[in-house]
Amino acid sequence: MNLQTEHPSTLRKLISEGTLTGHTSGMAKGYIQANVVILPSAYAYDFLKFCFRNPKTCPLLDVSEKGSTHFPFYGKNANITSEVAQYRVYRYGELVESPVNIKHLFNDDMVSFLIGCSFTFEHALLEAGLPIRHIEEEHNVPMYVTNIPAAPSGQFSGNITVSMRPMTMQQAIKATEITTHFKNVHGTPIHIGDPSEIGIENITQPDFGEPVTIKENEVPVFWGCGVTPQSVALDAKPELMVTHAPGHMFITDVPDSQLSD
Amino acid sequence: MNLQTEHPSTLRKLISEGTLTGHTSGMAKGYIQANVVILPSAYAYDFLKFCFRNPKTCPLLDVSEKGSTHFPFYGKNANITSEVAQYRVYRYGELVESPVNIKHLFNDDMVSFLIGCSFTFEHALLEAGLPIRHIEEEHNVPMYVTNIPAAPSGQFSGNITVSMRPMTMQQAIKATEITTHFKNVHGTPIHIGDPSEIGIENITQPDFGEPVTIKENEVPVFWGCGVTPQSVALDAKPELMVTHAPGHMFITDVPDSQLSD
Numbered sequence: 001m002n003l004q005t006e007h008p009s010t011l012r013k014l015i016s017e018g019t020l021t022g023h024t025s026g027m028a029k030g031y032i033q034a035n036v037v038i039l040p041s042a043y044a045y046d047f048l049k050f051c052f053r054n055p056k057t058c059p060l061l062d063v064s065e066k067g068s069t070h071f072p073f074y075g076k077n078a079n080i081t082s083e084v085a086q087y088r089v090y091r092y093g094e095l096v097e098s099p100v101n102i103k104h105l106f107n108d109d110m111v112s113f114l115i116g117c118s119f120t121f122e123h124a125l126l127e128a129g130l131p132i133r134h135i136e137e138e139h140n141v142p143m144y145v146t147n148i149p150a151a152p153s154g155q156f157s158g159n160i161t162v163s164m165r166p167m168t169m170q171q172a173i174k175a176t177e178i179t180t181h182f183k184n185v186h187g188t189p190i191h192i193g194d195p196s197e198i199g200i201e202n203i204t205q206p207d208f209g210e211p212v213t214i215k216e217n218e219v220p221v222f223w224g225c226g227v228t229p230q231s232v233a234l235d236a237k238p239e240l241m242v243t244h245a246p247g248h249m250f251i252t253d254v255p256d257s258q259l260s261d
Numbered sequence: 262m263n264l265q266t267e268h269p270s271t272l273r274k275l276i277s278e279g280t281l282t283g284h285t286s287g288m289a290k291g292y293i294q295a296n297v298v299i300l301p302s303a304y305a306y307d308f309l310k311f312c313f314r315n316p317k318t319c320p321l322l323d324v325s326e327k328g329s330t331h332f333p334f335y336g337k338n339a340n341i342t343s344e345v346a347q348y349r350v351y352r353y354g355e356l357v358e359s360p361v362n363i364k365h366l367f368n369d370d371m372v373s374f375l376i377g378c379s380f381t382f383e384h385a386l387l388e389a390g391l392p393i394r395h396i397e398e399e400h401n402v403p404m405y406v407t408n409i410p411a412a413p414s415g416q417f418s419g420n421i422t423v424s425m426r427p428m429t430m431q432q433a434i435k436a437t438e439i440t441t442h443f444k445n446v447h448g449t450p451i452h453i454g455d456p457s458e459i460g461i462e463n464i465t466q467p468d469f470g471e472p473v474t475i476k477e478n479e480v481p482v483f484w485g486c487g488v489t490p491q492s493v494a495l496d497a498k499p500e501l502m503v504t505h506a507p508g509h510m511f512i513t514d515v516p517d518s519q520l521s522d
Binding site: 044045048049052053060063065072151154 | 305306309310313314321324326333334412415
């Protein structure tokens with residue numbers, strides 16, 4: 001079985017059965033993978049409004065009906081309570097559990113959100129011959145909390161988080177051109193160059209993920225990061241919040257090409 | 262005083278004072294005008310979700326905080342209770358009043374939505390030398406209810422409404438190319454050609470607005486229409502809903518160029 005070429009529904013079934021347990025990077029090539037945020041309905045309106053107001057960091061792909069385990073567009077036959085390989089459960093902002101399904105937690109009052117992930121545009125950058133250093137170095141992308149405030153919505157507020165990929169300035173311009181067409185997965189960079197301009201003091205010490213090599217002729221290129229909605233939601237300390245575990249994304253039924261415009 | 266070149270804030274002040282009472286077509290050239298929907302907060306989440314799910318007919322520009330009379334981005338110093346020249350007030354889906362302000366109705370529980378309007382892309386079409394027949398014939402654009410269902414959200418559901426502009430097929434292709442860049446104001450056409458394919462039986466009898474001349478070498482070109490969210494919201498029969506009166510739009514502080522991408 002080649003996990004790269006399997007259909008999303010097959011992979012989600014294997015995940016649901018516990019046969020597939022690792023991260024989903026590189027799986028179901030050509031299909032959109034998404035960040036997951038699940039909240040009690042009392043938070044749904046403000047969180048939806050937060051996504052609308054912060055499209056570069058929180059590009060909303062889909063939202064479930066209250067209590068529904070599937071999605072209108074991105075996973076009609078999916079079950080969000082079991083088809084993510086690993087979940088994180090937070091109560092009042094504290095991680096309390098990392099289960100392989102959330103059937104014991106899910107109830108009729110919960111709303112699930114799918115948020116775009118940079119996996120989608122990384123394919124397009126690689127195909128254009130641009131370097132993705134963290135893939136070359138085989139580890140997670142470096143992520144940094146900036147001093148740029150997100151547009152607040154109700155109890156959701158905080159600074160945005162960015163991911164970073166080093167490139168030459170020529171490559172950064174090409175990458176900006178390409179990501180213009182991926183508005184639903186973070187779009188163009190938030191910043192190019194001097195990290196201190198966006199409040200990053202030490203580029204060698206990311207807040208999440210792992211550092212990457214920045215070559216002498218390269219500049220850091222920063223994109224909005226899907227960690228932002230999670231971190232902002234956690235700051236609001238909801239009584240219950242469920243997310244995917246990092247790298248263990250929800251594999252949707254929708255091809256990457258649908259997100260390019 | 263030239264209403265075409267006045268700043269939006271000046272015009273809104275004149276509207277608020279009752280000095281300016283007519284429709285706003287052609288005013289504050291170069292600034293975005295918007296459809297207005299105001300609802301009790303109990304409906305806000307489902308309506309926001311409806312806009313997210315129907316971007317071509319309900320392109321959401323901004324949403325107020327609950328009880329706030331201004332908008333975070335499109336009218337920071339505006340007052341939505343008095344700066345629209347004429348309002349429509351509906352109770353349980355019935356028109357009950359067409360006041361010049363809504364100060365007597367507005368309360369801390371209401372949420373205001375601004376939705377993109379085709380005035381914005383019409384400027385761009387005209388500048389490209391494309392015909393806008395209803396402007397040539399100096400009346401309102403013809404609008405039709407289709408048989409295409411909107412993606413439902415909670416109690417909001419129904420078929421989408423389209424506006425129609427006749428053009429040659431060559432012009433229709435050019436118009437599609439141009440409106441690709443106006444995703445926040447309806448974007449590309451919903452349909453080009455045979456009206457019966459989208460459930461329109463008689464093109465000479467629009468459901469709203471007035472009919473226009475279609476020349477022999479022309480095809481009708483249909484765009485998603487901002488009447489859709491109003492009609493869908495009315496079908497849901499909320500106890501209270503306020504909108505702008507047709508043509509009496511909310512003039513925002515944001516230039517048209519911000520909506521092109």
